[in-house]
Amino acid sequence: MNKNDALILQSAELSPQAAQWSRTFDYLIIVVGAFLVWSVTYISQLLLAGDWDFFIDWKDRQYWVLITPTVTIMMAAGFQAIFWKLFRLPIGATASLLLFLVGVWIVRYHSWYGMAYFPLSLVIPGTCLMSAIALDAILVLSRSWLITGMIGATLYGLLFYPSNWVAIAGYFQPVEHMGSMASVADMIGYIYPRSGTPEYIRIIERGTLRTFADHAIWVSAFFSGFVCVFSYYIFWFIGSFACNPKFVAVGTRFKSAFGGSGKPAAAGESA
Amino acid sequence: MSVTTTAGKLDVRPAARPKANKMFNFGPVAIGWGVLLAIYVGLRLYQQAFAFEYGLDSTTPEFETYWVTLFNIEIPLIFGTGFVIWTYLWMTRDRNLAAIKPEVELKRYFNLVAWFMLYTFSFLWIASFFGEGDATWHQTVIRDTALTPSHIVVFYACVPMYIVFGVGSLLYATTRIPAFANGYSVPLLMAVVGPALILPNLGYNEWGHAFWMTEEIFSHPLHWGFSFLGWTGLALGGVLLQVVIRMSQLLKQLSPVESVRAK
Numbered sequence: 340m341n342k343n344d345a346l347i348l349q350s351a352e353l354s355p356q357a358a359q360w361s362r363t364f365d366y367l368i369i370v371v372g373a374f375l376v377w378s379v380t381y382i383s384q385l386l387l388a389g390d391w392d393f394f395i396d397w398k399d400r401q402y403w404v405l406i407t408p409t410v411t412i413m414m415a416a417g418f419q420a421i422f423w424k425l426f427r428l429p430i431g432a433t434a435s436l437l438l439f440l441v442g443v444w445i446v447r448y449h450s451w452y453g454m455a456y457f458p459l460s461l462v463i464p465g466t467c468l469m470s471a472i473a474l475d476a477i478l479v480l481s482r483s484w485l486i487t488g489m490i491g492a493t494l495y496g497l498l499f500y501p502s503n504w505v506a507i508a509g510y511f512q513p514v515e516h517m518g519s520m521a522s523v524a525d526m527i528g529y530i531y532p533r534s535g536t537p538e539y540i541r542i543i544e545r546g547t548l549r550t551f552a553d554h555a556i557w558v559s560a561f562f563s564g565f566v567c568v569f570s571y572y573i574f575w576f577i578g579s580f581a582c583n584p585k586f587v588a589v590g591t592r593f594k595s596a597f598g599g600s601g602k603p604a605a606a607g608e609s610a
Numbered sequence: 611m612s613v614t615t616t617a618g619k620l621d622v623r624p625a626a627r628p629k630a631n632k633m634f635n636f637g638p639v640a641i642g643w644g645v646l647l648a649i650y651v652g653l654r655l656y657q658q659a660f661a662f663e664y665g666l667d668s669t670t671p672e673f674e675t676y677w678v679t680l681f682n683i684e685i686p687l688i689f690g691t692g693f694v695i696w697t698y699l700w701m702t703r704d705r706n707l708a709a710i711k712p713e714v715e716l717k718r719y720f721n722l723v724a725w726f727m728l729y730t731f732s733f734l735w736i737a738s739f740f741g742e743g744d745a746t747w748h749q750t751v752i753r754d755t756a757l758t759p760s761h762i763v764v765f766y767a768c769v770p771m772y773i774v775f776g777v778g779s780l781l782y783a784t785t786r787i788p789a790f791a792n793g794y795s796v797p798l799l800m801a802v803v804g805p806a807l808i809l810p811n812l813g814y815n816e817w818g819h820a821f822w823m824t825e826e827i828f829s830h831p832l833h834w835g836f837s838f839l840g841w842t843g844l845a846l847g848g849v850l851l852q853v854v855i856r857m858s859q860l861l862k863q864l865s866p867v868e869s870v871r872a873k
Contacts, residue, residue, distance in 0.1 A: 354865035360633045360716070361861055367634065367723045368850060374730035375846050378737035382840035385742055389828040393745060406829075414841075421847035425854075442738040450743035454658060455750045535749040535826025581800070581844035584852040586793030597784050598707040599791035 376431075377438035380414040384439060387413075390536075392443070392464050393451075395510050396528035398503075403465070404559040408499040409566045411436060411467045412492060413574040415474060420484070420578030429479035431578075436471035440464070460510075461527050469502035470495040474571075484575050492571035496564030500556060634720040642728045646771070650735050653763045656680070657743075665759035666751060677759055684767045692774035696781055703785035710788065716860045718786045719853055725779040726846065732775050733805060736768035737840060748826045756816040769809050776802040789856055797848025804842020811835040 348358050384392070388410035391403040412432075419431030443464045451457040477491030478484070510524040521529070593599070664672035704710065710718075740763055747760035757766075780802045783790035790798065818832040 352862055352865060357861040357865040360720075361857075363634050364720070364723070364857060367720070367727065368854075371723060371726045371730050371846070371850070374727075374734050375843060378730065378734040379840055379843040381734075382737035382741060382843075383837045385737075385745075385828065386833040386837045387829055389742070389745060391829075393749075393828070414844075417841070417844050418847075421844065425847060425851055443742075446739055446742040449654075450739070450746045454661070454743065455746040457746065457749075533749045533826075534752055577841065578844055578847070581797065581842075582847040582851055583797065584848050584855060585796045586789065586852075587796055589793055594792055597791040598703055598705045598786075599788065 373434075373438060376414075376418055376434050377442055380411075380418070380435045380439045381442050383414045384411055393462055394528065394533075394536075395461055395463055395507065395524040396522075398465060398507055398510075398524065400500075400556040400559055404500050404556065405563045405566065407465060408467060408470060408496045408563045409570050411439070412470075412474070412495050412567045412570050415467075415471055415495075416492075416571045416574035417578035417581070419475065419478060419487075420575045421582045423478060423484075424579060425582055429475045432471040432474040432478075433468070436467045440466055440468060458527070458531060461531050463506070463510075465499075465503045466506070467495075467499060467502075470498045473498055484572075488568055488571045488575065492567040493564035495571070496562075496567040497560050499563065500560050633717055634724070639724050639727050643731060646728070646732055646735075649771070650739070650768075653740075653767060654743075657759055657763060661747070661759040668755035668757065677757065677762055681757055681762045681766055684762070685770065688767065688770040688774060692770070692777065695774065695778055699778065699781040699785055707786070707788040707791050712860050712863045715787065716857065716864065718782075719857050719860070722779065722783050722787065722853065725775065725782050726849075729772060729775040729779050730846070732768070732772040733843065736764055736772065736808075740764040740768050741836075745826075745828050748828075753819065756820065765809075765812055769812075773806045773809065776806055789852065795849060795852060797845035797852070800842045800845035801849055804839050804845070808836055808839050811839060 348355065351358075353361065384407075388406045391397045391399075391407050397403060415432035415435045417431075418435045419429075422428045422431035422434070447459065447462050447464060451462040452459050473494045474487065474491040477494065478487040481487055481490070507524075510527070511522045513520050514523055514526055515521075516526060516529070589599075660676045664670070664676040667673060668677075740760075744760045744764050747758060751758070780798060783795065783798060785791065789795075814835055815832055822832075
């Protein structure tokens with residue numbers, strides 16, 4: 340223990356033994372927090388936007404760019420609220436999307452490839468990591484959920500496609516297939532059949548308008564940023580509500596059954 | 611290490627080394643993780659060996675032998691074990707919580723966090739590994755039963771498993787820690803009851819799959835209930851805050867004045 344540590348303990352009014360217990364508790368909380376962030380982020384994304392992340396030929400410029408950021412920012416915002424309000428740590432979004440990415444790669448390898456023999460090139464995941472870092476960076480710079488929602492969430496949606504472009508660009512090279520133009524991603528999808536996903540589901544982009552000098556992708560990215568703002572605010576409040584340490588009063592019968600003091604507690608009493 | 615600030619000068623002297631940390635025993639958690647890991651890896655290997663071999667047609671005798679048998683064993687085994695654990699927690703409850711010492715209370719908070727370590731670990735396997743693993747099955751095989759080789763593992767082994775630890779956490783807190791016995795902890799109830807409702811939500815899921823020929827889109831509204839209920843896991847943040855608030859009070863109570871103040 341150096342002088343600095345000793346001074347910290349003195350000001351915290353903790354004995355070295357208590358400080359040791361407190362540090363042990365920190366490690367345990369990190370483990371619980373990591374499992375929690377990982378699992379809740381995963382189950383949220385999996386069943387609201389999973390399909391677009393599963394398959395390379397679902398990574399289109401209309402819905403993937405819109406739906407994936409709108410969904411992943413939900414738990415990023417929820418955990419950002421918890422980490423920021425409880426611990427003043429601006430890492431909620433990054434932790435959420437980083438652990439999600441780790442989990443995704445484990446499952447893609449062990450389940451998609453390992454059990455059902457899907458080629459990994461078909462099930463390569465996207466990433467929202469750069470968007471999450473931007474979201475946390477805006478929070479730590481602004482120290483305001485309001486500004487983070489306006490600027491950070493818009494950036495979250497806008498950055499999603501560019502941050503994935505390097506990884507997926509190769510799959511979008513044009514190829515000729517039976518006299519029609521398709522992409523490499525489409526070809527992988529044609530060759531590897533998925534009995535649960537009929538072909539017609541993947542026929543998208545019926546629109547004819549090509550705005551922004553033919554760069555329709557930016558229309559989707561911009562709209563995604565817009566929707567992310569609302570998604571962020573809603574889940575910031577859900578995260579804030581979830582970390583409310585509220586106890587509700589119970590009757591004396593309940594208390595005595597559970598070994599409590601038997602005295603009635605006031606509603607909303609906190610520990 | 612003792613710290614004194616006599617005459618404005620900081621004196622940092624080596625003091626007696628703190629006694630071994632007895633507040634938290636990692637052993638039971640390590641054993642719990644080990645057992646859970648062995649079960650999950652065992653189930654995954656079982657799938658690898660028999661899912662595509664004998665799990666494609668639910669009308670075959672092999673399906674009955676390899677998959678229905680597993681289903682018939684795991685449900686009573688897991689819930690039976692859970693019942694024993696819950697009964698033990700109830701029968702051995704502390705009947706006079708007002709009289710417990712701060713050391714004991716602090717130790718129980720550590721034990722509660724140990725329960726959370728097992729609960730979140732078991733939840734991770736359904737939310738991530740076997741949850742998405744279910745998608746690989748349904749993208750490959752058109753289901754002819756609710757009891758697919760994937761569902762028998764993810765819904766009827768993994769879900770009961772984390773319910774055992776979730777309810778165990780709730781029972782441990784309410785029977786041994788004064789704050790949780792004297793009032794309902796709203797976030798703890800949310801964090802335990804919400805994910806547990808995923809089991810009855812299967813009724814909605816299977817009802818839809820039984821009567822509609824839905825394409826296997828994982829993001830189908832039929833599956834949204836799982837995500838909504840998964841969000842309640844966020845409330846564990848509120849529980850941890852309740853724990854931190856009380857533990858910081860207890861840690862100060864357990865810090866002798868002479869060990870932190872100038873002599």
